[in-house]
């Protein structure tokens with residue numbers, strides 16, 4: 001039993017060759033050389049409709065790609081132009097709670113990096129912990145807390161992706177956060193800024209857990225994003241993240257949260273999210 005971890009490390013299969021294979025496959029379907037990678041979270045897939053498409057590739061066709069099982073996640077890789085920028089968009093993602101190892105969860109981000117994307121824009125649906133906020137708010141992520149209990153970089157380090165101990169002092173690019181805030185003012189889209197805490201799920205939090213997370217300094221709680229951001233930062237990508245606050249997770253609400261309610265609120269704020277993000281992408285330098 002003591003040797004279990006060692007055995008796992010010895011039987012470890014490198015991700016890099018699989019990333020290269022997946023990227024090579026995508027290149028057979030699309031000539032787009034993306035500078036920006038976008039991950040669209042629960043109920044936020046509509047941004048993909050704004051892409052002048054060069055290719056739409058179902059995840060299941062891409063070698064080694066994980067396939068999403070959660071409702072509200074389409075499961076397509078979309079390539080093309082968005083606001084004059086070459087982009088690769090994940091319409092739907094996979095989560096740790098679906099049973100995937102985090103290496104699989106971050107696989108698509110590594111492929112998008114291999115395709116050329118130097119910037120990652122991630123989004124998610126999240127519960128609001130900050131008592132000043134409301135369901136339907138949009139938040140730009142200033143920082144995160146990894147409370148998933150694991151990390152996508154656990155295991156033998158693959159130098160091709162980056163350092164063994166990557167810095168996480170400023171995972172969310174301060175310049176991009178400032179750009180988001182400036183565009184939000186210009187577009188008159190109210191925008192919160194705060195700390196996202198990632199939990200494993202799939203059960204929602206108890207009232208005691210929510211009180212704890214709020215006291216830790218988190219403003220929003222969700223079940224995604226942090227693994228992708230950690231992997232992206234190891235690879236040197238600039239990151240910008242958004243949370244759609246789909247429910248107030250303060251532990252005091254009478255009604256309990258349901259996945260359907262989360263998706264309904266995400267769809268309601270989707271047009272605002274799309275408007276904000278399109279203009280940010282237009283004004284971004286890649």
Ligand code: HPA
Nearest residue numbers: 125126127221222223249
């Ligand atoms: N908790 C965790 N994840 C979530 C929530 C929540 O309240 N809302 C949307 N995703």
